[in-house]
Amino acid sequence: MEAVGRNVTQFRPGEDVFGDISHSGGFPNAGSFAEYVCAGEEALASKPAGTTFEEAAAVPFAAVTALQGLRDKGRIQPGQKVLINGASGGVGTFAVQIAKSFGADVTAVCSTRNLDLARSIGADEVVDYTQEDFTQSGRRYDLILAVNGYYQISAYKRALSPRGVYVMVGGTNAQMLQAALLGPWISMTGSKKMGSMSNVPNQEDLVFVKELLEAGDVVPVIDRRYPLSEVPEALRYLEEGHARGKVVITVERSSET
Numbered sequence: 001m002e003a004v005g006r007n008v009t010q011f012r013p014g015e016d017v018f019g020d021i022s023h024s025g026g027f028p029n030a031g032s033f034a035e036y037v038c039a040g041e042e043a044l045a046s047k048p049a050g051t052t053f054e055e056a057a058a059v060p061f062a063a064v065t066a067l068q069g070l071r072d073k074g075r076i077q078p079g080q081k082v083l084i085n086g087a088s089g090g091v092g093t094f095a096v097q098i099a100k101s102f103g104a105d106v107t108a109v110c111s112t113r114n115l116d117l118a119r120s121i122g123a124d125e126v127v128d129y130t131q132e133d134f135t136q137s138g139r140r141y142d143l144i145l146a147v148n149g150y151y152q153i154s155a156y157k158r159a160l161s162p163r164g165v166y167v168m169v170g171g172t173n174a175q176m177l178q179a180a181l182l183g184p185w186i187s188m189t190g191s192k193k194m195g196s197m198s199n200v201p202n203q204e205d206l207v208f209v210k211e212l213l214e215a216g217d218v219v220p221v222i223d224r225r226y227p228l229s230e231v232p233e234a235l236r237y238l239e240e241g242h243a244r245g246k247v248v249i250t251v252e253r254s255s256e257t
């Protein structure tokens with residue numbers, strides 16, 4: 001942190017911080033790529049001890065999304081069978097680890113090349129979506145977090161246990177539309193709950209994931225690093241939709257830990 005305004009009470013110049021600045025600067029600013037940025041103190045928290053700036057930068061948006069999807073929308077409980085569809089991307093790699101930290105039995109759905117990655121971050125079971133359709137397997141899950149890919153909402157419903165919960169985080173437009181339009185109706189007319197979630201950045205959740213990192217329960221998975229001058233290449237790579245974990249923009253700094 002370079003400087004603080006006179007009403008800032010939580011931080012001092014020189015402190016290492018991380019945060020989600022997508023709500024700083026007002027709509028339609030959804031974050032930025034820059035060496036310096038001005039943000040409200042509520043968007044920030046102290047950088048997790050023992051992490052580099054690059055690791056810390058990978059965390060806020062994706063990890064808080066996974067946390068809010070699993071805990072707030074999904075009401076995750078220890079011992080539950082939880083399935084993460086799209087487990088190998090930015091949100092998914094955090095979702096697998098956070099679900100494990102809540103004591104769940106986690107099934108990760110990803111492609112062949114990412115099966116070992118999913119196991120290495122704690123998945124109890126892995127399903128290769130290029131070989132198997134988990135919605136046809138007969139197995140039932142207490143909580144399904146749909147982060148990527150596409151299945152019809154009726155297929156997700158079939159894969160839920162009788163009082164199971166489905167939370168749509170992302171994926172195809174059809175997946176998002178079905179969750180938004182049909183989810184509330186399915187939830188009202190039966191015992192299964194189906195719907196979508198939207199990340200709401202807040203300091204409390206940022207501190208929650210910081211503590212998970214410090215406890216070693218969550219480790220950021222970083223696929224590629226691009227210097228600031230190569231942001232367009234980084235975005236192009238991300239848009240291909242096959243990143244393994246997070247893509248990070250690096251800034252030349254002498255104070256890197």
Ligand SMILES: NC(=O)c1ccc[n+]([C@@H]2O[C@H](COP(=O)([O-])OP(=O)(O)OC[C@H]3O[C@@H](n4cnc5c(N)ncnc54)[C@H](OP(=O)(O)O)[C@@H]3O)[C@@H](O)[C@H]2O)c1
Nearest residue numbers: 086088089090091111148149170171197198199241242243
């Ligand atoms: N609701 C919210 O508030 C919120 C917040 C953040 C993000 N999102 C949304 O969540 C989605 C995921 O974000 P992200 O940052 O995690 O994306 P990402 O990092 O770009 O996801 C890439 C990953 O998705 C996997 N994938 C691609 N097709 C798949 C399929 N058919 N089945 C399973 N996995 C598949 C890829 O694995 P392979 O290479 O093996 O295919 C890759 O590892 C996006 O739609 C994003 O817009 C929503």
